[in-house]
Amino acid sequence: MKKLVGYIVLVLWCVSCVQQPATTPTNSIDAKVTALMEQMTWEEKIGQLHQVEGGQLTPQLYSEIAEGSVGSLLNCPKHLVNDVQRIAMQQSRLGIPLLIARDVIHGFKTIFPIPLGQAATFNPTLVEKGAEIAATEASSEGIRLTFAPMIDITRDPRWGRIAESLGEDPYLTSVLGVAMVKGFQGNDLTQSNKVAACAKHFAAYGFSEGGRDYNIADVSEHQLREVILPPFKAVADAGVASFMPSFNEINGVPASANAYLFKQILRGEWGWKGTVISDYFSIKQIKTQGFCETEAQTAALAIETGIDVDMMSYVYHQYLDSLLMDGSVSEKAINDAVRNVLTLKYKLGLFDNPYVDTLAQPVHYDVSHLAVAKQAAIEGAVLLKNEHNLLPLSASQLNSVAIIGPMADAPAEQIGTWCFDAEPSRSITPLMAITKELQDGPIIHYVPGLNYSRDVNTNQIERAVSAAKKSDVVLLFVGEEAILSGEAKCRARLDLPGAQAQLVAAVAATGKPVVMVVMAGRPLCIGNEIANANAVLYTFHGGTMAGPAISDLLFGKSIPSGKLPVTIPQAEGQIPIYYYQKETGRPPHHFTLIDDIPVGAKQTSLGFCTYWLDTGIEPLYPFGFGLSYTQFTYSDIQVSHQNFSATDTITVTCTITNTGKYNAYEVAQLYVHDPVASLTRPVKQLKGFQKVFIKAGEQEKVSFKLTNNDFAFWNAHNQFVAEPGTFTLYVAPSSDVAKGCSVSVVLE
Numbered sequence: 076m077k078k079l080v081g082y083i084v085l086v087l088w089c090v091s092c093v094q095q096p097a098t099t100p101t102n103s104i105d106a107k108v109t110a111l112m113e114q115m116t117w118e119e120k121i122g123q124l125h126q127v128e129g130g131q132l133t134p135q136l137y138s139e140i141a142e143g144s145v146g147s148l149l150n151c152p153k154h155l156v157n158d159v160q161r162i163a164m165q166q167s168r169l170g171i172p173l174l175i176a177r178d179v180i181h182g183f184k185t186i187f188p189i190p191l192g193q194a195a196t197f198n199p200t201l202v203e204k205g206a207e208i209a210a211t212e213a214s215s216e217g218i219r220l221t222f223a224p225m226i227d228i229t230r231d232p233r234w235g236r237i238a239e240s241l242g243e244d245p246y247l248t249s250v251l252g253v254a255m256v257k258g259f260q261g262n263d264l265t266q267s268n269k270v271a272a273c274a275k276h277f278a279a280y281g282f283s284e285g286g287r288d289y290n291i292a293d294v295s296e297h298q299l300r301e302v303i304l305p306p307f308k309a310v311a312d313a314g315v316a317s318f319m320p321s322f323n324e325i326n327g328v329p330a331s332a333n334a335y336l337f338k339q340i341l342r343g344e345w346g347w348k349g350t351v352i353s354d355y356f357s358i359k360q361i362k363t364q365g366f367c368e369t370e371a372q373t374a375a376l377a378i379e380t381g382i383d384v385d386m387m388s389y390v391y392h393q394y395l396d397s398l399l400m401d402g403s404v405s406e407k408a409i410n411d412a413v414r415n416v417l418t419l420k421y422k423l424g425l426f427d428n429p430y431v432d433t434l435a436q437p438v439h440y441d442v443s444h445l446a447v448a449k450q451a452a453i454e455g456a457v458l459l460k461n462e463h464n465l466l467p468l469s470a471s472q473l474n475s476v477a478i479i480g481p482m483a484d485a486p487a488e489q490i491g492t493w494c495f496d497a498e499p500s501r502s503i504t505p506l507m508a509i510t511k512e513l514q515d516g517p518i519i520h521y522v523p524g525l526n527y528s529r530d531v532n533t534n535q536i537e538r539a540v541s542a543a544k545k546s547d548v549v550l551l552f553v554g555e556e557a558i559l560s561g562e563a564k565c566r567a568r569l570d571l572p573g574a575q576a577q578l579v580a581a582v583a584a585t586g587k588p589v590v591m592v593v594m595a596g597r598p599l600c601i602g603n604e605i606a607n608a609n610a611v612l613y614t615f616h617g618g619t620m621a622g623p624a625i626s627d628l629l630f631g632k633s634i635p636s637g638k639l640p641v642t643i644p645q646a647e648g649q650i651p652i653y654y655y656q657k658e659t660g661r662p663p664h665h666f667t668l669i670d671d672i673p674v675g676a677k678q679t680s681l682g683f684c685t686y687w688l689d690t691g692i693e694p695l696y697p698f699g700f701g702l703s704y705t706q707f708t709y710s711d712i713q714v715s716h717q718n719f720s721a722t723d724t725i726t727v728t729c730t731i732t733n734t735g736k737y738n739a740y741e742v743a744q745l746y747v748h749d750p751v752a753s754l755t756r757p758v759k760q761l762k763g764f765q766k767v768f769i770k771a772g773e774q775e776k777v778s779f780k781l782t783n784n785d786f787a788f789w790n791a792h793n794q795f796v797a798e799p800g801t802f803t804l805y806v807a808p809s810s811d812v813a814k815g816c817s818v819s820v821v822l823e
């Protein structure tokens with residue numbers, strides 16, 4: 076018997092040897108991180124969580140790097156990168172490389188349209204290419220992490236950071252946010268021309284009350300799940316390397332201390348593994364926001380929330396060791412954060428090569444980069460109006476052209492906000508491009524009229540008027556200086572700044588044909604100015620190549636295809652106004668506008684429906700709107716399943732006919748409406764778009780595929796479900812779906 080037992084033990088031992096769980100290969104990142112962490116002191120671990128400005132190699136910074144007390148730098152110039160990396164690699168005890176980070180939001184040297192302008196392209200391939208080029212240029216200067224894409228949903232153009240956003244729609248923002256992540260990160264982060272991306276700002280920053288930056292966001296769980304979180308989930312699923320909390324509080328809890336967002340949702344429900352980097356000072360601000368009493372408590376709250384890196388608050392640096400000693404902070408919280416940071420550094424290949432190749436061929440402003448930037452500016456321009464087909468202009472039929480306005484030759488303004496490394500001297504302005512386009516052609520009369528967008532000195536307007544009077548057509552460039560949009564640049568009035576409205580009125584009064592080009596960082600409430608112009612091109616801030624793009628569009632070398640990624644309000648009082656409104660119990664089927672109300676009207680005489688007396692219900696221009704030089708009609712919508720089940724994929728097709736005389740792109744949009752559900756649903760939601768090229772006189776059939784998820788929503792029990800019932804599908808040229816086709820389908 077004893078022999079049998081001994082035998083069984085022997086057999087089991089052999090089996091256990093053979094079936095030993097495969098130990099993590101020593102070369103795996105996880106194994107490397109584990110091995111490194113086992114050597115690290117707590118001071119060295121906390122050092123990895125400390126991110127500071129790297130603009131100057133001060134003696135303090137030198138010693139902090141050499142002691143291993145700094146893990147990453149933001150804003151470190153190229154000429155310092157190799158110095159600081161050598162200190163980290165050769166002088167610190169464990170030789171851990173630094174992570175160099177910077178805001179590369181819409182280009183590094185070659186500047187693309189602001190993200191809101193890129194969103195107007197409805198072209199994820201182009202947006203991805205732009206991010207790829209930005210990564211190539213930025214990484215050539217040692218930057219290996221960018222704080223982009225910014226995927227905050229916002230419906231509030233008062234908020235300066237709408238410029239950095241991809242607009243009001245969760246679907247469009249999700250698609251383009253993923254495109255940016257792919258462009259920045261590629262398929263292999265160890266490639267030296269790739270950079271880690273950062274999904275920001277998590278979350279609800281675009282819902283800052285009053286459109287006032289840093290203000291509170293008070294949103295329902297439903298709004299969070301339905302509108303705010305989907306783009307973040309999309310980029311998390313796409314493998315974005317890092318996340319950044321927002322400055323605002325969400326329902327009373329500052330984002331940097333918001334365990335619901337970062338532990339329950341991001342790490343828990345979504346299972347996202349990556350590195351969370353705080354916003355600038357955002358951890359220390361937790362105290363200012365009144366969420367704790369001391370700076371040390373801000374560090375404890377943030378690290379336990381899962382904010383891995385402290386950007387510039389210095390509170391991890393100052394307090395984590397004592398918090399660890401007194402038990403206020405767990406070893407696990409610090410170890411998890413350190414693992415996330417070191418894992419990112421290994422993924423970036425920094426341990427093998429943290430240095431910049433100073434002998435490499437320069438890549439900045441490569442002609443191929445400029446070409447893509449120009450294409451993005453072309454496709455990001457939205458044609459809002461074109462009376463009597465004034466555009467495109469024919470140079471051969473013009474004797475003289477007036478170029479007027481403070482944005483016609485403003486190289487620093489056209490590149491927009493958030494481009495620290497741009498060189499305005501490389502901008503090609505509309506004046507420069509049109510002068511080149513019209514050389515040996517019509518005479519150009521250039522009079523800015525105002526020296527800059529906020530200029531209130533009207534003494535040049537008379538000269539502008541006389542230039543208009545002696546010209547066949549007026550090209551009027553208006554908008555906002557770059558400094559009027561971006562972080563902490565919120566505006567309560569969304570008019571044209573300065574005396575631009577007077578300039579537009581004076582030029583329009585000449586009776587000459589006026590083409591108005593708007594170069595701004597947000598939608599502006601400029602209905603009066605648009606009424607004064609015969610054609611209007613809304614280009615946002617178009618970047619380095621804005622000039623050549625605008626010139627090509629005005630003279631017909633390119634055809635406008637841009638669509639609004641955000642609603643343009645008639646007036647600030649309509650805000651928030653967006654296309655996915657709800658029906659309400661009093662839909663605005665008919666109403667009386669303020670000027671039509673009879674004097675002495677009785678209280679109940681106007682009826683009762685949801686609208687504004689002075690503006691009606693409609694915005695100035697709806698989401699998804701954009702004209703072309705040609706015309707398109709939508710017909711023959713078809714569905715593969717009139718009735719479908721939760722496991723079916725529906726194919727929706729629609730025929731689009733180019734009935735005009737120009738070959739052009741059209742962005743066909745697919746919207747879904749669920750008229751009856753356990754929670755009220757928006758009157759329509761974008762669930763697909765196709766940018767299709769159609770030759771004049773020809774047709775193309777667009778096709779969309781819908782699955783159960785496209786009909787699902789977050790119900791009252793916080794479940795994402797599609798409920799049986801009838802749905803209406805629209806395929807249309809904008810969110811004004813009456814101009815497209817529709818069909819009903821039934822989910823059984």
Ligand code: GLC
Pocket residue numbers: 178222275354355562
């Ligand atoms: C800023 C912004 C954030 C940016 C960070 C670093 O305040 O909120 O978007 O990435 O600081 O510059």
